[in-house]
Amino acid sequence: MFYCAHENNLGGRWRFEGVRFKAAVVKECIRDILREQLSGVQYDPDEVGVLSRSLADCIKDKLKDVGFDRYKLVVQVVIGEQRGEGVKMAARCFWDADTDSYAQDIFMNDSLFCVAAAFGSYFY
Amino acid sequence: MEEFSGEEGSFNSEEASNSVKECIQSIIGEESYRQDTVNQWTAKIVEQALTLLVKQTKSYKYIVSCAVMQKSGAGLHTANSCYWDTVTDGSCTVKWENRTMYCVVSVFAVALTP
Numbered sequence: 001m002f003y004c005a006h007e008n009n010l011g012g013r014w015r016f017e018g019v020r021f022k023a024a025v026v027k028e029c030i031r032d033i034l035r036e037q038l039s040g041v042q043y044d045p046d047e048v049g050v051l052s053r054s055l056a057d058c059i060k061d062k063l064k065d066v067g068f069d070r071y072k073l074v075v076q077v078v079i080g081e082q083r084g085e086g087v088k089m090a091a092r093c094f095w096d097a098d099t100d101s102y103a104q105d106i107f108m109n110d111s112l113f114c115v116a117a118a119f120g121s122y123f124y
Numbered sequence: 125m126e127e128f129s130g131e132e133g134s135f136n137s138e139e140a141s142n143s144v145k146e147c148i149q150s151i152i153g154e155e156s157y158r159q160d161t162v163n164q165w166t167a168k169i170v171e172q173a174l175t176l177l178v179k180q181t182k183s184y185k186y187i188v189s190c191a192v193m194q195k196s197g198a199g200l201h202t203a204n205s206c207y208w209d210t211v212t213d214g215s216c217t218v219k220w221e222n223r224t225m226y227c228v229v230s231v232f233a234v235a236l237t238p
Binding site: 043045048049051052053055056057059060063064072073074075076077078079080081082083084085086087088089090091092093094095096100102117119121123124 | 157159162163165166167169170171173174177178185186187188189190191192193194195196197198199200201202203204205206207208209213215228230232234236237
């Protein structure tokens with residue numbers, strides 16, 4: 001659930017340039033990477049720290065390649081062990097709803113769950 | 125991304141971290157994990173944290189995310205990767221727990237043009 005406050009405190013004129021951060025495109029990127037890197041992976045407490053870090057870097061690099069040149073990117077990856085526990089994640093953003101956006105995807109198997117979210121903030 | 129010098133143009137992560145801790149404590153400090161109310165808790169935590177940050181009236185865009193997990197012996201890891209201006213932008217992550225649940229809140233601050 002996201003609430004975006006529309007706030008542009010520049011006052012000056014600017015024109016949107018470059019590729020817009022489209023949620024559908026980004027979600028697809030995230031989905032591909034999670035499927036490719038997590039299929040068949042078991043939760044291992046010694047390795048999952050490194051795995052989550054590398055996933056976050058991988059997603060960020062892929063998004064840079066896609067061509068969001070005018071965007072600052074934040075990618076967050078959460079990996080947890082599947083033990084039937086309840087988990088809830090929420091985010092709120094204070095940004096310019098015309099230019100900024102986010103995308104997320106979830107991957108689950110018997111052993112772990114993974115949530116990846118990518119936020120794009122336009123740099124005027 | 126831990127540096128904070130308190131000068132104009134950089135994100136003060138210690139101050140943000142303290143605000144967030146107070147937020148969490150006030151909303152779920154005395155509570156036990158309940159599936160029917162966890163939705164409201166996460167929503168309140170992110171909204172309150174965002175409101176506190178925005179009140180500082182610095183020219184930043186903010187992203188606040190919160191995960192609440194029941195304590196069941198399972199492990200949880202979070203990682204972030206950010207492509208931004210390391211001088212002006214910053215983040216902080218707060219881990220909090222009580223007897224029945226964990227709460228992890230991440231704040232990302234992205235500067236508007238100088």
